Amino acid sequence: MALVFIPTMLQHLTAGTVQVQIEGRTVRDLIRNLEERFPGIREHLLQDGDFRPDLVVAIDGEQALDLSERVNDNSEVHFIPPIAGGI
């Protein structure tokens, strides 16, 4: 199972749970299973069936490009803001 880190901004949906082990071979599976565990969280992660534009899903530190991205059993999954630079 992947270790999913719940950002502070969504912890009101998880009763304060910060980390949770979730089954799922893809990001889509993970979010579906997260929704089962914490109803209402999906709408904070997805928009129009894709990632929200103000959120990056990082699997083991690398940005997931779409919901079909593979997740390993020992993966860490984070939800973080996007980054931009200047040169």
Next chain:
Amino acid sequence: MAEATAEYKVIGTRPIRPDGADKVTGRAIYGGDMRLTGMLHGKVLRSPHAHARIKSIDTSKAEALPGVKAVMTVKDLPKAEARMAAAGEMPINVKYLSNNVMADEKVLYKGHAVAAVAATNVHIAEEALALIEVDYEVLPPVLHVLDAMKADAPLLHEDLKTTELGQPTETVSNIASHIQFKLGDPEAGFKEADVIVERELTTETVHQGYIEPHNATALWNEDGHLSIWTSTQGAFVVQKQTSEVLEIPVSQVTVTPCEIGGGFGGKIPVYLEPVAAVLSKKTGRPVKLIMSRTDEFEATGPTPASHMKIKMGAKNDGTIVAAEATLMFEAGAFPGSPVGAGCMCLYAPYAIPNMQVDGYDVVVNKPKTTAYRAPGAPNAAFASETVIDELAEKLGMDPLEIRRINGAKEGDRRVDGPTFPRIGYMETVHAALEHEHYATPLTGPNRGRGVASGFWFNVGFMSSVVINVNSDGTVNLVEGSTDIGGTRASIAMQAAETLGIPYADVRPSVVSTDAVGYTDVTGGSRTTFATGYAAHDAALDVMAQMKQRAAGRWTSDETPVGPEDVTYADGVFACTKDAEQKLTFKEVAALMPRTGGPITGRATVQPRGVGGAFATHIVDVEVDPDTGKVTILRYTATQDVGTAIHPSYVEGQIQGGVVQGIGWALNEEFVYRDDGSMVNSSFLDYRMPTSLDLPMIDTVLVEVPNPGHPYGVRGVGEVPIVPPLAAIANAISRATGKRMTDLPMSPGYVLSKTQNGD
């Protein structure tokens, strides 16, 4: 993947840049050089008020002026709806983008565009601006982040509701969002601390200060196709943003990037391009607009002023056990400051078990901020690195030693959660500790030495490269990355290395959006990494085809030869089945007409494995006790640069970043009157450092190859601006015995601190 011991033939050398001759002889084509048949000249009317409601605009007198061909206002743009679009480094709100190009209903900062004119020359255009009558209802401006956050503050946007920890609220305010990151248990961590330091620190608005102003030339052709020539960090981003503002397909817009006279993040948003396009459509003629320096200061995107609260606790042995921070950033007129990045970079150099960082994105009546070299990170590091320095001071510890004790390494976790891959922060600290500069005692009165560290993520994004082989064995490399800081060279060098040919045999060209695949901006320190990655992959594509051609020449019924039987080394293809069979790269190129025709390699990438960058700086200063003037005596910057593709250009990036940081630290600020008008909107009064203000900036290239890139490349362009603010503040503090908590540390400020500060 890269190895530290790998030996390269081209990478690591210092060849002359391909665009060098054109730039030093004045032949390079910049946006201001554009001349098209029948071209008109445009000018933009800008708001004299920082905050006002537009009651009416009468353009009739301007339109009647002889020589005026068109006048536009926001009514000539499609009514912008609030929606997010991928049109830059980050998704953007199209309504905000459009309303920043041309004010709709309200002006939100002095300099906000309200109308534009196209005329037969610039003088007539300027005269026409004076004839446009705008009736304003002037509103009270709000200019400082803390004022804007008050419940009774004047509202910039009556429909802006605060997003609180990710949740939409019904609270209408100037606070666009409040974010938070938390790791461990800060409250428990502080209970373990023997020493705690708390500070409030501020920075002012500063500008990138690129020497070439924004410009755009547009031709809306009779067939409906729009062509734009402009100075931009990303032609495809201009294409996308313009198409969003004008609500036309991207396929209807061709953007040709001219040479660029600096950007540093400031040349990612569009300001003039949609205006030039509309004026061209209305007149049927090409229209060119160029900003003045005052326009640049008053109407383009600077980096935000900020107010920051920092609290850090450490044990007597120097171990930092807890840290908290609240960062409040001014977004300018529309939401979107880099406070998120600031929060994530703040404590990144350190492995701290318990952290909480809160960030507020706040709108004020100033120009909409945009990216500036590691956006958000210099502000944040000014705060955190100042407090860490004070922690070290209170513990009686060397300021580099406390960084060595707590420095982040592979596997340590950032405040936003992810763990670091292989990074070189500790190497930069060791390089600083072992440097002759740090070992040399600083003597003399009123002198102090400061150190500080910094982090920037760097990004990957998307790039495309095409390599065409010429019959003489040279190649043309086609790319979409605007050349900033010598990226033509650094990308061509990676292609040459992969192809096994001399650097001089690679001719790179930066082309229009019609001529290459999508390529993101030259920004985020991504270009040598990502477009270089594409050049490497495109070169591999060429090599595969050339091996196929060589094999085809050598194969026979008796001895079938496939590409897998062909080796390549030192510019020579050889057959593993017949040692007599050899062809040079140039020979295979010359044989193209008889082996299948032209050879073109191509690659598009969206690379993972971006390597973050760390830097640690040392600076010596002398403070004039009578005037407060600070003189930089010596400066040394150590940085993990991954593999230095072209060391001179890496050094140049570091030196440039440091110099901008010195200006930010000591002199630069937007000075506003109470009515929101800027006092110092010229280079005469906005004081950037010159060579006369600076010593040699010594650089130490610490090469920790990034395992995520074929040649170990890390972005190098942004992180060097992160440490200087705090390093100089710490040096002044050591010289004066007073903590510097506000930027800029101008003579008057330093004097007041030394006379009255704590």
